[in-house]
Amino acid sequence: MPQVALTVNGKKVTVDVEGRTLLVELLREKLGLTGTHVGCDTSQCGACVIHLDGASVKSCTMLALQAAGRSVTTIEGLAKSDGTLHPMQEMFREHHALQCGFCTPGMVMSAIDLVQSHPEGLSEQQIRHGLEGNLCRCTGYHNIVKAIAAAWPLMHGKTMPAAAE
Amino acid sequence: MYDFTYQKPASVADAVKLLGADPEAKALAGGMTLIPVLKQRLNKPSALVDLADAGLAGISVAGGTVRIGAMTTHATVANSADVKKAIPALAKLAGGIGDKEVRHRGTIGGSLANDDPTADYPAAVLALGATVETNKRSIKADDFFQGMFMTALEPGELITAVSFPVPEKAAYMKFPNPASRYALVGVFVAKGPAGVRVAVTGAGQNGVFRQKAMEAALGKSFSQAAIADIATPADELNSDIHAGAEYRAHLVGVMARRAVAAAG
Numbered sequence: 188m189p190q191v192a193l194t195v196n197g198k199k200v201t202v203d204v205e206g207r208t209l210l211v212e213l214l215r216e217k218l219g220l221t222g223t224h225v226g227c228d229t230s231q232c233g234a235c236v237i238h239l240d241g242a243s244v245k246s247c248t249m250l251a252l253q254a255a256g257r258s259v260t261t262i263e264g265l266a267k268s269d270g271t272l273h274p275m276q277e278m279f280r281e282h283h284a285l286q287c288g289f290c291t292p293g294m295v296m297s298a299i300d301l302v303q304s305h306p307e308g309l310s311e312q313q314i315r316h317g318l319e320g321n322l323c324r325c326t327g328y329h330n331i332v333k334a335i336a337a338a339w340p341l342m343h344g345k346t347m348p349a350a351a352e
Numbered sequence: 353m354y355d356f357t358y359q360k361p362a363s364v365a366d367a368v369k370l371l372g373a374d375p376e377a378k379a380l381a382g383g384m385t386l387i388p389v390l391k392q393r394l395n396k397p398s399a400l401v402d403l404a405d406a407g408l409a410g411i412s413v414a415g416g417t418v419r420i421g422a423m424t425t426h427a428t429v430a431n432s433a434d435v436k437k438a439i440p441a442l443a444k445l446a447g448g449i450g451d452k453e454v455r456h457r458g459t460i461g462g463s464l465a466n467d468d469p470t471a472d473y474p475a476a477v478l479a480l481g482a483t484v485e486t487n488k489r490s491i492k493a494d495d496f497f498q499g500m501f502m503t504a505l506e507p508g509e510l511i512t513a514v515s516f517p518v519p520e521k522a523a524y525m526k527f528p529n530p531a532s533r534y535a536l537v538g539v540f541v542a543k544g545p546a547g548v549r550v551a552v553t554g555a556g557q558n559g560v561f562r563q564k565a566m567e568a569a570l571g572k573s574f575s576q577a578a579i580a581d582i583a584t585p586a587d588e589l590n591s592d593i594h595a596g597a598e599y600r601a602h603l604v605g606v607m608a609r610r611a612v613a614a615a616g
């Protein structure tokens with residue numbers, strides 16, 4: 188059986204997998220990191236979004252072996268060891284950006300990538316477009332958009348440039 | 353998914369050798385089409401040959417040509433300062449494919465090899481008169497696309513790069529399927545070394561095609577007015593749950609005029 192060595196949430200792991208094992212299966216079933224969800228399993232819903240070397244990707248549409256040697260961050264890897272939440276998690280809580288919570292891990296991972304890749308600021312329109320790969324059946328998205336806008340200044344350590352708002 | 357062996361060769365030559373040795377083996381690029389297909393058990397390859405380490409990613413601009421390696425992701429093309437400067441319409445097209453998670457993995461080579469009739473890149477390749485480079489030869493855009501999900505690629509032949517001549521002006525307009533973002537209709541208009549070319553994706557029963565009546569009219573006068581009365585016959589267009597052929601024919605006109613306006 189092939190083995191895959193990668194870094195997950197800062198820890199190096201080596202795991203036995205099959206060729207066909209998906210990255211999300213490795214995370215959930217082999218490593219017990221069940222924060223990453225499977226919603227559609229057809230690459231549409233974004234519940235399975237994780238970071239691969241910092242970029243958001245759908246872990247249901249990647250083989251575990253494709254992640255060899257790479258660094259994966261899941262929702263479990265965001266909070267500090269003392270339990271302090273990541274600013275994006277904190278803003279999701281503050282702005283009531285979740286109801287059932289099923290989409291939330293993927294939303295948060297996707298949102299962090301969106302904010303990090305837009306140091307010049309983000310308009311509401313850009314936030315909505317940036318969430319095209321994430322479906323939520325509960326919230327209607329408004330509070331998710333608010334939470335992301337509120338996390339931007341916290342993550343960049345300055346106020347959002349006015350032009351972007 | 354049926355199981356398969358997984359290989360990640362370190363060069364194109366090794367990838368070609370692995371694919372040549374086993375007719376049941378398949379190339380793997382971003383996996384954004386192939387993995388969903390495997391999950392549905394629509395395909396049963398014996399082995400996947402991952403091209404990730406074969407040295408096929410990267411963008412270079414020289415001598416009026418933008419050359420994009422087959423494994424370059426949509427996100428890289430969309431964000432490339434070089435592409436934005438040389439062919440802004442191409443960067444914009446790449447930034448409008450699917451969603452950002454798909455763009456982080458999906459590649460230009462995978463998209464062209466797959467030749468989905470509703471994919472975006474085929475319109476750019478055909479309208480810009482690009483050349484598809486493989487491990488064996490160079491294929492002109494006009495010869496590459498051969499129908500729905502059909503290309504000139506031979507079994508085991510790999511796309512290595514795509515070379516786009518820099519146009520004088522160009523624009524792409526798509527009416528996206530609101531759920532998938534694939535093109536219900538997409539029109540790429542370019543004025544360049546090969547004259548004016550208009551390529552339509554999403555609409556044709558045989559995949560991407562050139563709207564030659566519009567090309568001729570725009571060649572005389574590059575303006576919205578020049579193509580205002582040019583209809584696209586509906587009989588060779590797709591009808592499905594998303595749109596009928598008549599509506600698609602109408603959208604070709606609307607998207608073409610918007611693209612002409614955007615190209616300026």
Ligand SMILES: Cc1cc2nc3c(=O)[nH]c(=O)nc-3n(C[C@H](O)[C@H](O)[C@H](O)COP(=O)(O)OP(=O)(O)OC[C@H]3O[C@@H](n4cnc5c(N)ncnc54)[C@H](O)[C@@H]3O)c2cc1C
Binds near residue numbers: 378383385387470505
């Ligand atoms: C939710 C979602 C939305 C999408 N929306 C859009 C959209 O709006 N517009 C659009 O155009 N596309 C869209 N796509 C498709 C996406 O653009 C993918 O990039 C494309 O499907 C295939 O590229 P890939 O790199 O993932 O290839 P893969 O899935 O890895 O491979 C596809 C096929 O090409 C072959 N192949 C791959 N690379 C090569 C090569 N270098 N040489 C020869 N053969 C090769 C493989 O063997 C396979 O048969 C979407 C996909 C998803 C999942």
Ligand code: FES
Binds near residue numbers: 228229230233
């Ligand atoms: S579970 Fe991966 S996109 Fe829905």
Ligand code: FES
Binds near residue numbers: 284285289290322
């Ligand atoms: S909170 Fe229920 S799916 Fe988003």
